[in-house]
Amino acid sequence: xxxxxxxxxxxxxxxxxxxxxxxxxxxxxxxxxxxxxxxxxxxxxxxxxxxxxxxxxxxxxxxxxxxxxxxxxxxxxxxxxxxxxxxxxxxxxxxxxxxxxxxxxxxxxxxxxxxxxxxxxxxxxxxxxxxxxxxxxxxxxx
Numbered sequence: 001x002x003x004x005x006x007x008x009x010x011x012x013x014x015x016x017x018x019x020x021x022x023x024x025x026x027x028x029x030x031x032x033x034x035x036x037x038x039x040x041x042x043x044x045x046x047x048x049x050x051x052x053x054x055x056x057x058x059x060x061x062x063x064x065x066x067x068x069x070x071x072x073x074x075x076x077x078x079x080x081x082x083x084x085x086x087x088x089x090x091x092x093x094x095x096x097x098x099x100x101x102x103x104x105x106x107x108x109x110x111x112x113x114x115x116x117x118x119x120x121x122x123x124x125x126x127x128x129x130x131x132x133x134x135x136x137x138x139x140x141x142x
Contacts, residue, residue, distance in 0.1 A: 024049040 030044040070076050077084050083091075117123040 024052075 025047055027045055027047050030046055031040055032042045033040050070079070076082055114123075
């Protein structure tokens with residue numbers, strides 16, 4: 001009886017896949033008993049797969065509930081850096097005012113630089129090079 005290594009590995013893989021799946025589907029009993037009277041209070045029939053699914057679902061629902069609670073309620077204003085509605089509108093107004101002031105300062109700087117150039121005489125003057133024909137007036141001796 002000679003088994004090749006490849007067939008041995010494939011057989012072991014099939015066995016391990018089946019055993020993992022069976023282990024997830026094996027049912028267990030969870031019994032909650034009264035400590036004084038040993039009376040069964042509650043009995044649950046569980047499997048590892050059902051416990052995993054229940055815990056995963058609970059985890060996702062808790063995260064979804066927490067995110068919804070923060071997004072759709074005023075709790076979001078307690079997050080640092082989020083701010084309030086009034087401060088957000090004030091910030092937008094301040095940004096608009098700052099932008100207009102910066103533009104005004106730039107325009108004033110350009111004007112003052114132009115005036116300085118004119119007063120110091122460093123401004124190159126552009127001369128009109130187009131010829132203007134002036135009609136000659138005839139002198140009459142009348």
